[in-house]
Amino acid sequence: xxxxxxxxxLFILCTIIVSGCGPDIPTxxxxxxxxxxxxxxxxxxxxxxxxxxxxxxxxIIAQDRSSGFITSxxxxxxxxxxxxxxxxxxxxxxxxxxxxxxxxxxxxYTSPEQNVSPGKYFTPKQIDILEIYNVNFQKDYSPTISxxxxxxxxxxxxxxxxx
Amino acid sequence: xxxxSLLLTLxxxxxxxxxxxxPKIVTSRTTTEMYRLFANDFEGFEVPQTNKIKVGEHRxxxxxxxxxxxxxxxxxxxxQGAIIRLSKESGIIVVIGSLPLCLLVERSGPVTVYINIIxxxxxxxxxxxxxxxxxxxxxxxxxxxxxxxxxxxxxYAGQKWKYLYSDKGK
Numbered sequence: 001x002x003x004x005x006x007x008x009x010l011f012i013l014c015t016i017i018v019s020g021c022g023p024d025i026p027t028x029x030x031x032x033x034x035x036x037x038x039x040x041x042x043x044x045x046x047x048x049x050x051x052x053x054x055x056x057x058x059x060i061i062a063q064d065r066s067s068g069f070i071t072s073x074x075x076x077x078x079x080x081x082x083x084x085x086x087x088x089x090x091x092x093x094x095x096x097x098x099x100x101x102x103x104x105x106x107x108x109y110t111s112p113e114q115n116v117s118p119g120k121y122f123t124p125k126q127i128d129i130l131e132i133y134n135v136n137f138q139k140d141y142s143p144t145i146s147x148x149x150x151x152x153x154x155x156x157x158x159x160x161x162x163x
Numbered sequence: 164x165x166x167x168s169l170l171l172t173l174x175x176x177x178x179x180x181x182x183x184x185x186p187k188i189v190t191s192r193t194t195t196e197m198y199r200l201f202a203n204d205f206e207g208f209e210v211p212q213t214n215k216i217k218v219g220e221h222r223x224x225x226x227x228x229x230x231x232x233x234x235x236x237x238x239x240x241x242x243q244g245a246i247i248r249l250s251k252e253s254g255i256i257v258v259i260g261s262l263p264l265c266l267l268v269e270r271s272g273p274v275t276v277y278i279n280i281i282x283x284x285x286x287x288x289x290x291x292x293x294x295x296x297x298x299x300x301x302x303x304x305x306x307x308x309x310x311x312x313x314x315x316x317x318x319y320a321g322q323k324w325k326y327l328y329s330d331k332g333k
Contacts, residue, residue: 066251078245099245126187133194135201
């Protein structure tokens with residue numbers, strides 16, 4: 001009788017123990033949200049990515065051909081472009097993640113009169129505000145940049161493939 | 164009588180702070196090293212030395228080749244922030260997101276990934292020793308370990324437990 005009464009608790013206890021002892025199985029990858037498959041060679045896609053950045057008036061921040069990676073800056077947007085594919089294969093996947101960058105002031109409030117605690121009956125005679133300008137990088141979820149970039153890249157790559 | 168004294172007390176408390184002179188506000192401005200580099204498209208940025216990166220967190224990936232780890236590192240890093248420096252030859256990736264991070268993928272022996280924050284970038288331009296950070300330093304270990312966890316998932320999700328990612332039926 002006592003065992004029957006305790007059965008739900010035993011079940012819960014067993015479930016906790018079993019789930020805790022389970023292997024840590026990874027269940028998800030982190031694929032880039034923006035990606036495109038291009039039927040062209042690595043060299044064509046690489047050259048056209050550089051050309052697309054130039055056409056859009058951007059600058060190259062970093063590039064590594066052996067990795068197939070280009071970081072470009074177009075206006076205030078940083079674009080990570082990963083050209084992923086083996087050099088002998090004809091299909092190349094291009095991953096792209098744009099980041100919008102903004103500068104912002106980070107304010108520190110200080111009082112030179114250390115002995116006076118503000119906010120009670122007295123206010124300090126002087127408040128020093130130090131604004132420290134920093135930069136913030138945030139993932140850019142607007143589809144515009146990705147669409148324009150991929151359109152130009154796809155168009156350029158296909159044009160080269162035909163010729 | 165009691166109400167009158169209460170009202171008088173409240174009036175004094177309201178009026179007294181209101182009559183105080185307004186404080187003089189002095190605003191001064193400065194920037195961080197990150198801001199300066201951003202304005203110059205990161206020209207002149209120096210990649211941290213290997214020993215500085217190795218002080219941070221690390222994890223070994225004995226089940227994978229260097230190219231596989233590098234590929235996973237690229238995919239995870241590009242989603243953490245803008246990659247401003249990378250070299251497959253030296254195995255270094257510098258990524259600027261909510262935090263500036265530096266990654267070292269070491270080839271020798273079992274592939275090991277080291278990761279650390281580049282704290283200098285958040286130093287004040289007028290006083291580089293003072294760091295303006297927007298995270299609690301005690302959370303740094305967790306941030307770096309989370310990054311390595313993501314890397315492990317990206318790397319092993321399709322390999323170590325292949326039965327979970329069978330291509331049959333696709």
